[in-house]
Amino acid sequence: MSTSSQFELNKNLAQMLKGGVIMDVTTPEQAKIAEEAGACAVMALERIPADIRAAGGVSRMSDPKMIKGIQEAVSIPVMAKCRIGHFAEARILQAIKIDYIDESEVLSPADDKYHIDKRDFKVPFVCGAKDLGEALRRINEGAAMIRTKGEPGTGDVVQAVRHMRMMMSEIRRIQNMSNDELYEAAKQLQVPFNLVEYVHENGKLPVVNFAAGGVATPADAALMMHLGAEGVFVGSGIFKSGNPAKRASAIVQAVTNYQDDELLAKLSEDLGEAMVGINENEIALLMAERGK
C-alpha cells in the first residue's frame, strides 16, 4: 500500500476515536475497568504520569510483555508511548501490532533535536503540541493525530487549556489571512506552505485534535471540549482518584454531552476524592517543554 493511503487510514482511525476518552492504564485489570467505563482506547503504561513524575530519573518505553497483556485484555484500540526521537522503541511497538504510538514528552526524550520520521511507519502516531507550529511540524513528520501537551501527572488543567486556546486562536488567525499573507505565516510557523493553506481553507488541523494533560473531572473534560478538543486523554486523573470506575464513566458521558450543564452537574456528584494534583508553579520539571 502507498504511504499516502496508509496515512489516510491512520488518520481515519483517529476519526473513529472522536468524542471519546482515552485512558492511561498500567494493568489488564485497569484496562478492563476503563473499557467497561466506556473508554474508546487505552494507553498502556508501566507507570502513570503522576508516578513517573514522582519517581524521577529516566523513563522509557514500557515492557512489551506488559503491553501485550493489556492488548489481550480489551477489544478497544491500545496505544503505547515511546520516547521522543526513539525510532527503535517505535519499531518495537509496531512489531507487537500496537494500534497507536504516542511519541511522548512524558517519557525522557531520546533525541533533543529530531523527532521520529513517522512517515516511515505503518502504525499511526499521536504527538503533543503546545501551539499550531508544533502541531503542523508533527503532522508534516507524519503524525496522524495531535493532542495538547498539558502538564502530565499534575491534575492541573491550566496548561492543556493554554495549549488548546493558543492553537485555536492561531487557527482563527490563519483562517482570516489573505492568501498572500500565508507564505509569511508558513515561514513564521516553520512549517510547509500546504499545511498552512489547509488550515486557512478548513479552519482546523488536517488531523484529529485531542486534549491531554491534567484532566481530572467531568468539568475539566467538558471545558476542553468547549475549547475545541475533539476528545480527551485522561492520564493520572482516573486511577489516582477515589473511585476510578465511577469517575471514568462520568468523564465519558461528560465528553458526549459537554453542552448539557444539568447533566454535567449530575455527573459531577459523588465521585469520591479527585487526584490531589500539583499546581503549575510547584513543579520542578515542565514536560511540555520537551520536543518542539
Place this chain on the structure above:
Amino acid sequence: MRIGILALQGAFIEHKYALDKLGVESFEIRQKRDIEKPFDALIIPGGESTVIGKLLHKLDLFEPIKKMIEDGMPVWGTCAGLILLAKNIVGEDAHLGLMDMTVKRNAYGKQIDSFSQEVVIPEVSENPFPLVFIRAPWIESVGENVNVLCELNGHIVAARQDNMLVTSFHPELTDNTAFTEYFLKMI
C-alpha cells in the same frame, strides 16, 4: 426529510458532511430529548461499539431507538453501527440485536491490518466504490431474510434486511456519496 445521526462517540460528523453535500437536513442525537421531534431515518456511525452501546443505556436511548427501528424506521449502521444492530456477536453479548446476522468484531485484526480497496457493488452503483476498513468487523453469516450486498474475499461486508442497512466499511470517510444516496432511497 430529516436524518438523525447518533452522535454519542465516533465519526458522526463525517456522515453529516456527506448529507450536507447532498442537501439533506440532519441533526445529532446525544440524549433522549433530541429524538422527541419526528425524523425520517437514523444513522449509527463508526466508533467504538462498546462505548456507543454503553452510552445508549446510560442516556436512556436504548429502548426508544430499538423501538423506532422495530417499527420500521430506516437505519444505516457503519462499522460500530453494524455491530450494534447485529443479533449475534462472536464471543460477546449483542446490543440492539435486531438484524439477523452473526458479526465478528475486529475481524481483520489491529490498526496495522486496516486497508482500503475499490469494488463495484451492483445494487449501489455501476462505478467502483472505495471501501475503507478501519479495525473493521465482518459478517460471518446471515439469516435467509437478509440480502447480501457485498462480499470481499469470502466475507460479507455489506447487507440489508428490510429497513436496516449495514456496512463494515466507511463510505462517510470518502468523497463518494453513492452509498449515502442508496440509503436515502430506502426512506
